Structure formats: C-alpha cells, structure tokens
Amino acid sequence: xxxxxxxxxxxxxxxxxxxxxxxxxxxxxxxxxxxxxxxxxxxxxxxxxxxxxxxxxxxxxxxxxxxxxxxxxxxxxxxxxxxxxxxxxxxxxxxxxxxxxxxxxxxxxxxxxxxxxxxxxxxx
Amino acid sequence: xxxxxxxxxxxxxxxxxxxxxxxxxxxxxxxxxxxxxxxxxxxxxxxxxxxxxxxxxxxxxxxxxxxxxxxxxxxxxxxxxxxxxxxxxxxxxxxxxxxxxxxxxxxxxxxxxxxxxxxxxxxx
DNA sequence: ATGGCACCTGGAGTCGGCTCCAGGTCAAGC
DNA sequence: GCTTGACCTGGAGCCGACTCCAGGTGCCAT
Numbered sequence: 001x002x003x004x005x006x007x008x009x010x011x012x013x014x015x016x017x018x019x020x021x022x023x024x025x026x027x028x029x030x031x032x033x034x035x036x037x038x039x040x041x042x043x044x045x046x047x048x049x050x051x052x053x054x055x056x057x058x059x060x061x062x063x064x065x066x067x068x069x070x071x072x073x074x075x076x077x078x079x080x081x082x083x084x085x086x087x088x089x090x091x092x093x094x095x096x097x098x099x100x101x102x103x104x105x106x107x108x109x110x111x112x113x114x115x116x117x118x119x120x121x122x123x124x
Numbered sequence: 125x126x127x128x129x130x131x132x133x134x135x136x137x138x139x140x141x142x143x144x145x146x147x148x149x150x151x152x153x154x155x156x157x158x159x160x161x162x163x164x165x166x167x168x169x170x171x172x173x174x175x176x177x178x179x180x181x182x183x184x185x186x187x188x189x190x191x192x193x194x195x196x197x198x199x200x201x202x203x204x205x206x207x208x209x210x211x212x213x214x215x216x217x218x219x220x221x222x223x224x225x226x227x228x229x230x231x232x233x234x235x236x237x238x239x240x241x242x243x244x245x246x247x248x
Numbered sequence: 249a250t251g252g253c254a255c256c257t258g259g260a261g262t263c264g265g266c267t268c269c270a271g272g273t274c275a276a277g278c
Numbered sequence: 279g280c281t282t283g284a285c286c287t288g289g290a291g292c293c294g295a296c297t298c299c300a301g302g303t304g305c306c307a308t
Contacts, residue, residue, distance in 0.1 A: 059232045084247040123208040
C-alpha cells in the first residue's frame with residue numbers, strides 16, 4: 001500500500017523544516033503549532049498545512065521575530081479571515097524591522113571592513 | 125577648572141555607547157573590557173581608548189558575534205601587534221557570516237513580502 | 249549639615265529559547 | 279519471541295546575556 005503522501009512523520013518534518021524534534025514538540029506545547037494529529041499509537045502525523053505553517057515560522061524566526069509575537073500572529077490566523085488586515089499590519093511592521101536590521105548590519109559591516117583595512121595597512 | 129576631556133564618567137559612557145551601566149560592569153567583570161581606571165573614590169573613569177574599544181564591541185555585538193568570540197578577539201588585541209594577521213582572519217570570518225546573515229534575511233524578507241501580497245490579494 | 253544623586257560591590261535572579269532526561273510504548277525485521 | 283529504533287510524556291536543566299538588588303560611599307547644592 002502506498003504511504004499517504006499528505007502526512008508526515010516527525011522524522012520527515014525534522015528533515016524538511018530543520019527544526020529539531022524537541023523544538024517541534026516545544027512549539028506545539030506553547031501553542032505556536034496547533035495540536036498535531038496522531039496515529040493510532042499516539043505518534044504525531046503532520047499535515048501539509050503543518051509543514052506550510054512551519055515554513056512561515058521559519059521565516060519569522062530567522063528574521064528575529066520573538067516567539068511571543070509569532071503566537072499573536074498564530075492567534076490571528078486561527079481567528080479567521082476577518083483578521084487578514086491585522087495580519088498584514090503585523091507582517092508589514094515586521095518587514096520594516098527586518099529592513100532596519102539589514103541597514104544596521106550593513107553599516108556595522110562597513111565599520112568592520114574598515115577595521116580590516118586598517119589592520120592590513122599597519123601590518124604591511 | 126576645566127574637566128579633563130580625555131576621561132569619561134560611567135554616565136557619559138552609557139550616553140555615548142548605548143550600553144547600560146550594568147552591561148559595562150558586566151563586560152569588565154568577564155574581561156571583555158580591561159580593568160577600567162578609577163578616581164580617588166574608586167569610581168570608574170573611562171579613557172578615549174575604552175570608548176573606542178566599546179565602539180568595536182558594539183559593531184561585533186550588533187552583527188551577532190557571541191561574547192565568547194569577542195573575548196578571543198580581545199585577547200588577540202592585548203597580545204600585541206604580532207596577532208594582527210589572526211585578528212584579520214577572525215574579522216574576515218565574521219564578515220562572511222554577516223554577509224550570509226544579510227543574504228538569509230533578504231531571502232526570508234522576500235517570502236514575508238510574498239505573504240503580504242497574498243493576503244492583500246485575498247482580502248480584495 | 250543634610251539630602252540627593254551618581255556611583256560602588258558581590259551575588260542572585262531573569263528571560264528567551266530551547267534541549268535533555270528517564271522511563272515507557274509500539275511495529276517491524278531477524 | 280526479541281531486539282531495535284522511532285516515537286511518546288512530563289518535567290528539569292541549560293545557555294547566553296544581561297539585569298536587578300541590598301547595602302554602602304563620596305560629593306555637591308541648598
């Protein structure tokens with residue numbers, strides 16, 4: 001019998017998302033992930049939707065959004081379509097922070113490169 | 125009598141560097157800052173060099189260098205001129221990480237913007 | 249001379265975000 | 279029928295980086 005390709009074992013999700021199994025369980029515990037479905041034996045079986053949501057979580061985490069704010073976003077998503085304007089607002093605010101982050105990083109990087117240049121100059 | 129412009133009180137350093145007083149003391153405790161000079165009353169008096177070093181620390185921190193690595197860098201600086209090639213290597217490795225960080229940020233930002241675009245589309 | 253403020257110390261506490269552990273369950277292959 | 283491996287649970291532990299606290303000192307303006 002073909003495996004059901006629309007469900008994923010914890011191991012597959014670890015592989016796909018790069019989150020550790022402990023982190024996945026932690027995210028479920030705190031409610032960042034909705035209660036994940038289980039098979040007869042009580043083992044988690046993730047849906048394609050879960051994977052998609054985890055992709056979003058990965059984006060937000062990697063861009064520095066704190067878990068508390070991701071929780072707020074998760075609640076908006078669960079509350080239904082009428083929260084879409086709020087979700088847009090939240091993501092736009094975050095996008096602005098990411099932009100500022102990049103600008104700051106670039107600025108500091110310039111200073112570091114200047115320092116490297118200075119070291120090169122004195123060591124020649 | 126004119127104040128000695130080449131020395132700074134803790135308050136002035138907080139002002140200049142944006143580090144909190146507690147953070148400055150913490151940095152001194154762990155050796156990220158060399159023992160800071162004191163006045164007769166035992167209060168810290170920072171030199172222009174201290175301020176300069178704190179500027180470097182600010183750059184490295186803001187670009188995500190962990191304290192442990194800044195400590196290694198601080199040791200190289202203290203060890204003298206002959207460590208300049210090592211310092212260059214350390215900073216270049218860090219510069220590469222910053223570059224990767226920016227690239228990752230940009231990539232994730234694109235995904236977030238796409239999500240915003242999607243939300244806009246469905247809410248119209 | 250007194251009150252307030254900026255500063256001092258050592259040590260404990262906090263916070264975010266995981267990560268690890270002990271002890272247990274199932275399913276499948278040898 | 280037994281081992282192996284992937285998974286389960288609740289709860290404790292850890293790590294980095296601060297941040298706060300209690301109790302004390304010294305200087306300056308009223």
